[in-house]
Amino acid sequence: MAAPLLRFFGKVSRQLTQPWCSCRPFVRHVSSPAAGFAPLQTYSEEEDMMREAVKKYAQERITPFVSQMDENSTMEPEVIRSLFEQGLMGIEINPKYGGTGSSFFSSILVIEELAKVDPSISVLCDIQNTLINTLMVKLGTEEQKEKYLPRLASDMVGGGVFVYPRPALAAMLSSEDADGETRRSVHHQRIKDVDQQRRVRGMLGLAQGCFDHTVPYTKQRVQFGKRIFDFQAMQHQISHVATQLEAARLLTYNAARLREAGRPFIKEACMAKYFSSEVATLTTSKCIEWMGGVGFTKDYPIEKYYRDCKIGTIYEGTTNIQLSTIAKYIGQEYD
Numbered sequence: 001m002a003a004p005l006l007r008f009f010g011k012v013s014r015q016l017t018q019p020w021c022s023c024r025p026f027v028r029h030v031s032s033p034a035a036g037f038a039p040l041q042t043y044s045e046e047e048d049m050m051r052e053a054v055k056k057y058a059q060e061r062i063t064p065f066v067s068q069m070d071e072n073s074t075m076e077p078e079v080i081r082s083l084f085e086q087g088l089m090g091i092e093i094n095p096k097y098g099g100t101g102s103s104f105f106s107s108i109l110v111i112e113e114l115a116k117v118d119p120s121i122s123v124l125c126d127i128q129n130t131l132i133n134t135l136m137v138k139l140g141t142e143e144q145k146e147k148y149l150p151r152l153a154s155d156m157v158g159g160g161v162f163v164y165p166r167p168a169l170a171a172m173l174s175s176e177d178a179d180g181e182t183r184r185s186v187h188h189q190r191i192k193d194v195d196q197q198r199r200v201r202g203m204l205g206l207a208q209g210c211f212d213h214t215v216p217y218t219k220q221r222v223q224f225g226k227r228i229f230d231f232q233a234m235q236h237q238i239s240h241v242a243t244q245l246e247a248a249r250l251l252t253y254n255a256a257r258l259r260e261a262g263r264p265f266i267k268e269a270c271m272a273k274y275f276s277s278e279v280a281t282l283t284t285s286k287c288i289e290w291m292g293g294v295g296f297t298k299d300y301p302i303e304k305y306y307r308d309c310k311i312g313t314i315y316e317g318t319t320n321i322q323l324s325t326i327a328k329y330i331g332q333e334y335d
Contacts, residue, residue, distance in 0.1 A: 040253045041250075046102070046106070047103075047106055051109045051113060054086075054110050054113040055113045058113055058114055058117040058118075058121075059117065061079065061082045062082075062114070062121055063117055065078070065079055066117065066301065067301075070120075075120075075121075079121060080124070084153075084154055087099075087100045088125055089125065089153060089157075090129070090133060091110060091133075092133060092134070092137070093137070093149050093152065093153045094137075097149035099133075099153040100153075103260060104130075105260055107126075107129045107130060108253070108256045110129075111126045111129075111205065113205060114205065115204070115205025115206045116208055119203075119205070119206045119305070119308040119309075127158070132152065133158070136148055136149060136152065203277050203279070203280035203309060203312035204245075206284075207305075208249075210283055210301075210305035210309075211245060211283055211287065213287075213300065213301055213302060214290055214295075214302060217290070217291060218238070218290055234290065237286060241283050241286050244279045244283070245279060245283065247275065247279075248276040248279045251268070251271055251272040254268055254272070255268040255269040266329065267329035270317075270325045271322075271326060274323060274326070276312070277309075277313045278313070280309040281309055281310070283309075284302070284305045284306040287302050287306075288302055288306055
């Protein structure tokens with residue numbers, strides 16, 4: 001059965017209200033003007049099931065290969081095959097083309113959960129779903145959609161190269177035939193602002209994954225007769241990072257919900273991208289410190305999160321580019 005994790009979710013989503021509407025299973029009805037508005041971290045039934053399913057999948061099917069892939073600097077073919085099998089490479093593709101037919105916010109949740117285990121795999125899934133597939137859906141002809149979308153959802157990995165100074169994107173579609181030979185085709189499209197919707201993603205999952213691996217260690221490691229977690233100075237640092245993570249999550253989810261609602265979201269997306277990248281840098285650095293010497297060793301995954309986080313302040317627009325874009329929108333608001 002194709003895509004066992006997500007095929008069902010696409011069907012369920014068409015029968016459920018969106019979480020920013022009534023959300024009856026999750027919001028108590030009280031006599032308050034705000035009773036009908038759910039918190040940003042309220043998930044629809046589909047989103048909650050997807051998040052839990054992907055979390056379980058990542059732990060069972062990706063975790064065993066993380067160290068090996070990092071050491072060999074290559075993607076494990078079995079992992080890539082399993083991403084397709086689970087429907088994680090065609091999350092927003094219409095079911096008539098073989099996709100899951102789920103939402104943009106669902107793809108955000110999927111990418112976040114994958115990044116907690118291996119940020120490299122999450123980037124692969126992210127680019128496929130929110131860049132390549134989106135480009136084909138929005139700009140492709142019907143003939144191109146019928147030709148490529150079923151493959152993108154089942155066995156074809158896409159890639160993108162931004163060409164400057166012209167606003168163009170070269171999308172390369174790559175697949176392996178049964179004999180192992182790689183086929184590639186390149187498609188050039190002039191685009192405008194196609195990258196802006198991808199800034200919502202941030203580095204949230206990476207930072208949370210690093211934090212989740214580190215805090216249990218602080219509750220096990222004993223120094224001077226007590227757990228290092230029990231020292232007030234350590235508790236304050238952990239609380240500070242946890243607060244930053246929560247703020248990054250709210251910024252990210254808010255931008256994603258705005259996009260899905262068809263409202264302006266670029267300023268908020270830039271804020272989420274900028275802040276999440278900075279929080280990822282802070283979190284991984286602090287986690288290394290909390291772990292002490294073992295944090296630098298490959299016996300724990302912390303040093304890999306530390307290496308992986310730096311790209312967050314560079315790609316998809318550097319931190320300074322995000323700040324400049326935010327300032328532009330603030331300036332327009334006060335004109």
